[in-house]
Amino acid sequence: MRKQILKYIEKKSKVDLGELAVLLGTDEVTVANEIAAMENEKIICGYHTLIDWDKAGVESVSALIEVRVTPQRNQGFDRIAERIYNYPEVNAVYLISGGYDLLVTLEGKTLKEISLFVSEKLSPIEAVVGTATHFIMKKYKDHGTILVKKSGSERMLVTP
Amino acid sequence: MRNPLSQKVTSIAPSGIRKFFDVVSEMPDAISLGVGEPDFDTPWRIREEGIYSLERGKTFYTSNAGLKELKIEICKYLDRKVNVQYDYNSEVIVTVGGSEGIDIALRAMLDPGDEVLIPQPSYVSYLPCTVLADGVPVPIPLQEKNEFKLTAEELEAAITPKTKILVMPFPNNPTGSIMTREDLEPVVEVVKKHDLFVISDEIYSELTYGEKHVSIASFEGMKERTILINGFSKGFAMTGWRLGYACGPKEIISQMVKIHQYAIMCAPTNSQYAAVEALRNCDEEVQEMVEAYNQRRRFLVHEFKRMGLKCFEPFGAFYIFPSIQEFGMTSEEFATRFLQEEKVAVVPGSAFGDCGEGFLRISYAYSIEDLKVALERFERFIMRLRSEK
Numbered sequence: 001m002r003k004q005i006l007k008y009i010e011k012k013s014k015v016d017l018g019e020l021a022v023l024l025g026t027d028e029v030t031v032a033n034e035i036a037a038m039e040n041e042k043i044i045c046g047y048h049t050l051i052d053w054d055k056a057g058v059e060s061v062s063a064l065i066e067v068r069v070t071p072q073r074n075q076g077f078d079r080i081a082e083r084i085y086n087y088p089e090v091n092a093v094y095l096i097s098g099g100y101d102l103l104v105t106l107e108g109k110t111l112k113e114i115s116l117f118v119s120e121k122l123s124p125i126e127a128v129v130g131t132a133t134h135f136i137m138k139k140y141k142d143h144g145t146i147l148v149k150k151s152g153s154e155r156m157l158v159t160p
Numbered sequence: 161m162r163n164p165l166s167q168k169v170t171s172i173a174p175s176g177i178r179k180f181f182d183v184v185s186e187m188p189d190a191i192s193l194g195v196g197e198p199d200f201d202t203p204w205r206i207r208e209e210g211i212y213s214l215e216r217g218k219t220f221y222t223s224n225a226g227l228k229e230l231k232i233e234i235c236k237y238l239d240r241k242v243n244v245q246y247d248y249n250s251e252v253i254v255t256v257g258g259s260e261g262i263d264i265a266l267r268a269m270l271d272p273g274d275e276v277l278i279p280q281p282s283y284v285s286y287l288p289c290t291v292l293a294d295g296v297p298v299p300i301p302l303q304e305k306n307e308f309k310l311t312a313e314e315l316e317a318a319i320t321p322k323t324k325i326l327v328m329p330f331p332n333n334p335t336g337s338i339m340t341r342e343d344l345e346p347v348v349e350v351v352k353k354h355d356l357f358v359i360s361d362e363i364y365s366e367l368t369y370g371e372k373h374v375s376i377a378s379f380e381g382m383k384e385r386t387i388l389i390n391g392f393s394k395g396f397a398m399t400g401w402r403l404g405y406a407c408g409p410k411e412i413i414s415q416m417v418k419i420h421q422y423a424i425m426c427a428p429t430n431s432q433y434a435a436v437e438a439l440r441n442c443d444e445e446v447q448e449m450v451e452a453y454n455q456r457r458r459f460l461v462h463e464f465k466r467m468g469l470k471c472f473e474p475f476g477a478f479y480i481f482p483s484i485q486e487f488g489m490t491s492e493e494f495a496t497r498f499l500q501e502e503k504v505a506v507v508p509g510s511a512f513g514d515c516g517e518g519f520l521r522i523s524y525a526y527s528i529e530d531l532k533v534a535l536e537r538f539e540r541f542i543m544r545l546r547s548e549k
Contacts, residue, residue: 004451019459019528022458022459022462023455023456023458023459023528024455024458025454025458153199155195155197155199156181156195157181157184157185157190157192157194157195157505158177158180158181158184158192158194158195158505158507159177159181159194159195159196159197160175160177160196160283160284160285160333160511
């Protein structure tokens with residue numbers, strides 16, 4: 001039941017409890033209780049809205065920044081990560097295997113704003129030994145949702 | 161000039177669905193609950209495999225009975241899903257959709273005058289295909305009180321010395337009815353007792369909710385007398401690829417291969433390569449679709465119940481078959497008025513046999529959002545009908 005609820009609200013967090021109960025073949029109270037319990041247990045960590053800012057006419061720039069760092073004694077990467085993720089403009093910070101250490105994703109209003117963040121906030125951190133900033137030019141798919149919509153259904157209206 | 165047409169062909173009535181389709185196509189802004197195919201695109205990995213087969217230049221005929229790799233996968237799949245074991249080399253033929261399998265099975269098995277029992281309501285092609293194969297179709301009208309399952313008594317009553325084949329259309333289009341192991345047991349006994357053969361159309365076998373699909377071929381002594389028809393259209397959302405298969409006793413399959421070889425040559429090569437991927441690696445994708453259908457099914461059952469419409473709960477395919485007898489009009493009248501007044505297309509139950517009169521086939525191969533819009537109009541329509549009375 002939990003997995004089914006999660007799979008549903010992962011795509012559609014604007015949930016009508018009564019409807020979800022019908023779809024899953026259970027009752028509203030069960031669904032509400034499960035959701036509340038999962039919120040408490042921090043299985044459900046938040047409800048977000050997927051927005052195509054371009055369409056909304058709001059200028060914004062997203063970037064992925066590869067960060068190479070020197071891990072610190074006793075604290076590994078966690079301390080550095082914390083110094084980075086506490087900036088509100090930072091969307092996500094991941095520890096990555098391979099050619100670099102941290103992947104930071106960032107939203108800014110302009111290219112300049114992001115450049116300033118890298119040069120004035122990120123690079124000066126002592127443990128940071130190098131960065132590479134990639135600006136996102138177009139989002140095709142985000143959070144499992146395809147943003148570049150295809151045309152409507154090809155099906156005929158009535159078939160046997 | 162002489163009449164260019166065969167009497168046999170002209171005697172066949174055009175499909176009731178076709179008639180309705182012509183009306184709908186005149187209404188460009190109509191929405192529909194009348195579709196008999198999945199709303200999902202074919203899973204990408206299957207499409208990718210089809211594209212890749214083109215890139216590799218797989219553009220030639222395959223052997224008549226089908227690509228060896230695919231036949232092997234079909235056998236593994238049937239072993240895994242319905243626990244029936246076939247020899248890929250002699251007991252399997254890959255066909256152009258399940259429809260071709262039905263056609264050539266009937267043609268391979270019927271002599272003029274042989275009777276074919278066809279439980280109805282059911283898919284529209286069993287009856288004309290029987291006529292084209294010089295057989296005599298004998299409909300068995302199934303009953304709502306049995307949830308449109310076939311009972312041993314109904315079967316027994318329809319059998320004559322000329323009966324040769326029983327068509328088993330489960331999970332059923334249009335009723336959504338399924339036959340469980342317990343339901344099949346007594347039917348199997350009658351089939352054996354009267355030495356009948358079975359053409360089991362299991363095209364919706366992936367789409368059952370709750371109980372897993374049981375093939376009649378999996379009963380002891382039934383593999384020898386069953387042609388199992390299945391395909392990729394419904395479960396794998398591959399209608400346009402036109403790919404199905406038939407499995408059964410060597411002596412029947414080899415004659416079917418003969419007809420297929422002269423009439424068709426082989427099933428589309430690229431579809432066959434894509435289907436290998438479908439059987440090997442798509443259990444998860446299929447499962448996701450089944451879960452989505454199941455949610456919609458629950459939604460429709462709930463909504464119809466709320467509207468006070470008489471309807472049994474279906475556990476297979478993607479159809480629900482509510483009764484509209486309370487409104488005192490034929491299914492066709494109901495569907496026509498519904499289309500004209502609310503611009504929603506549904507298929508009258510009578511298109512699937514006379515005993516489908518008084519019912520509608522509602523498809524749930526639509527998103528919940530689409531279903532909501534259509535059901536809103538449906539409710540408005542039946543409220544109006546009720547107030548007219």
